[in-house]
Amino acid sequence: MNQVMIETGVVESTPAALLADLQELRDNAAYRFDRLLDVTAVDRGETLELVYRLHSLQTNCDLVVKASVDSAKPEIASVSGLWEAALFGEREVQDMFGVVFIGHPDPRPLLAPEDGFGFFPLRKNYKLPGRSGQAGR
Amino acid sequence: MEVTTENPVAQSRLSGLLGPENVIVTTVEQLFAWAQGHSFWPLTSGLACCALEMMACGAGRFDLARFGYEVFRPSPRHADLLIVAGTLTWKMAPPLVRLYEQMPESKWVIAMGSCASGGGPFVDSYSVVQGVDKILPVDVYIPGCPPRPEALMHGMLTLKEKVMAAKRRGGKK
Ligand code: SF4
Numbered sequence: 001m002n003q004v005m006i007e008t009g010v011v012e013s014t015p016a017a018l019l020a021d022l023q024e025l026r027d028n029a030a031y032r033f034d035r036l037l038d039v040t041a042v043d044r045g046e047t048l049e050l051v052y053r054l055h056s057l058q059t060n061c062d063l064v065v066k067a068s069v070d071s072a073k074p075e076i077a078s079v080s081g082l083w084e085a086a087l088f089g090e091r092e093v094q095d096m097f098g099v100v101f102i103g104h105p106d107p108r109p110l111l112a113p114e115d116g117f118g119f120f121p122l123r124k125n126y127k128l129p130g131r132s133g134q135a136g137r
Numbered sequence: 138m139e140v141t142t143e144n145p146v147a148q149s150r151l152s153g154l155l156g157p158e159n160v161i162v163t164t165v166e167q168l169f170a171w172a173q174g175h176s177f178w179p180l181t182s183g184l185a186c187c188a189l190e191m192m193a194c195g196a197g198r199f200d201l202a203r204f205g206y207e208v209f210r211p212s213p214r215h216a217d218l219l220i221v222a223g224t225l226t227w228k229m230a231p232p233l234v235r236l237y238e239q240m241p242e243s244k245w246v247i248a249m250g251s252c253a254s255g256g257g258p259f260v261d262s263y264s265v266v267q268g269v270d271k272i273l274p275v276d277v278y279i280p281g282c283p284p285r286p287e288a289l290m291h292g293m294l295t296l297k298e299k300v301m302a303a304k305r306r307g308g309k310k
Contacts, residue, residue, distance in 0.1 A: 111264075113227045121263050131260055131267070 008062040015076045018050075018067045022082055025054060025063065032058045036079070039089030041097045043124045048074050048097055069099065071123075078104040096122040167301075173217070173243065174297035176205045180216035180236065185223030187250035187283040194286035201286075206293050213239040218296070219273070220289075224252040224259060225266040237273055245276045245300070247292050254278045 013021045025033045033054035042049040047068040054063045069076050078101040080086040090101045091110035098120040101107065109116055119126055163171075183191055194201050201207045210216040213236045225233060237246070248269050251257035256267035269275060276299060279292040 111228060114231065117227075117263060119263070126263075128261055128263060131256075 008064065010064045010066065013065050013067045015067050015069050018065075019077050019079065019082070022052065022054075022065065022079055025065070026082055031063075032056050033061075033063055034058070036083035036085040036089075037062075039079070039086050039093055041093045041099060041122075043071070043097065043122065044068070045071070045124065047071055048099060050076055050093070050099065052079065074099040075102055076100075077102050080104055096120060098123070170301045170303070174300040176208075177218040177245070177293060177296070178208045178210050178216050179206065179218040179220050180213055180240065181209045181211050182219055182233075182236065183222045184225055184229065184233075185252060187222040187252065190283045190286055191220060191222040191249065191289060194289045199286040199290070201290065201293075204290065204293065204297075213237070214241065216240055217244045218247065218293075219244065220247045220249050221253040221269045221273070221275075222249040224257065225269055226264050227266055228264070230266055230272055233269075234272055245296055246273050247277045247279065247289075247296060248275045249279045249289060249292065250284055251280060251282045254280060257282055 011021075025031045033056045035055040035057060037053040037055050038051075040051045040053075042051060048071050050067045050069065052065040052067075054065060055061070056063075067076065074097065076099060078086065078090055080090060080101075081103070087104070087106065088110060090099075090104055091107065093099050094101060094104075094107060095109050095112040095117070108114070183189075193199060195207055195209060206218075213219075217240060219237055219240065221233070237244070246269070248254045252259065252265070253269050254275075256262075256265055259265040260267055266272065277292045277296045279288050281288050284292075
């Protein structure tokens with residue numbers, strides 16, 4: 001396959017429809033997004049936007065799927081049943097943004113210490129404590 | 138017996154040690170301290186960039202073996218010196234403490250580099266331990282980012298002085 005052009009599109013989904021949408025994108029022969037490149041998130045203030053980057057080995061296309069959850073109660077279904085690659089990505093988002101992935105088989109902290117940081121470092125409302133701020137740890 | 142050597146320091150030490158019948162008089166503690174101070178077995182414990190300098194220290198150009206310190210052990214059960222060479226994160230802190238606890242007594246800790254000594258360039262970070270002395274008893278701090286291999290050697294020789302001096306004073310360590 002000598003295709004060098006990579007098309008990237010963005011589609012919006014909802015937490016409720018996410019699993020069905022992604023399954024369709026993965027299994028429908030017209031799309032065949034067989035790889036999950038990354039799971040990450042963006043803090044939009046009131047909402048947290050989950051970002052799933054998909055790639056198709058057959059068409060060499062990229063697709064970004066987004067779904068927003070409420071910042072106060074961030075819960076969304078785990079997509080690790082569709083792509084195992086989501087296992088680590090979701091644990092990272094869980095540590096950094098505090099999103100709960102329902103159905104994740106192993107939700108231990110990945111980057112945070114075993115008992116968690118006690119805060120979510122990549123949320124916009126988190127401020128670095130500075131040199132003296134860690135002393136209480 | 139007359140002991141002669143070119144080195145005046147060695148001369149005075151030797152003549153202090155050797156009695157008239159060519160017998161060395163010392164205490165078992167001092168003998169152990171002398172052996173320990175001259176043959177640290179460091180744990181292979183590189184955490185970040187400083188580990189490269191630690192490796193260079195053991196390799197041919199700098200040759201830590203000259204001092205008897207080259208036996209880097211991959212198992213904490215065989216080691217008596219923990220060189221914390223690099224950035225310690227809170228995620229890595231529990232395993233490092235566990236390694237330290239698995240080392241048999243007597244044991245020592247060197248904080249190598251600014252990261253291990255006080256957080257280094259990452260001192261403002263939420264994830265980095267601001268100095269391993271927050272969680273482990275440190276014997277010798279080596280400044281630098283990274284310290285050159287000579288500095289690590291100097292640190293280990295300083296530790297040797299500390300080990301032997303403590304035993305001469307009759308201290309615990
Ligand atoms: S002190 Fe500097 S060289 Fe050493 S681990 Fe920290 S950043 Fe790396």
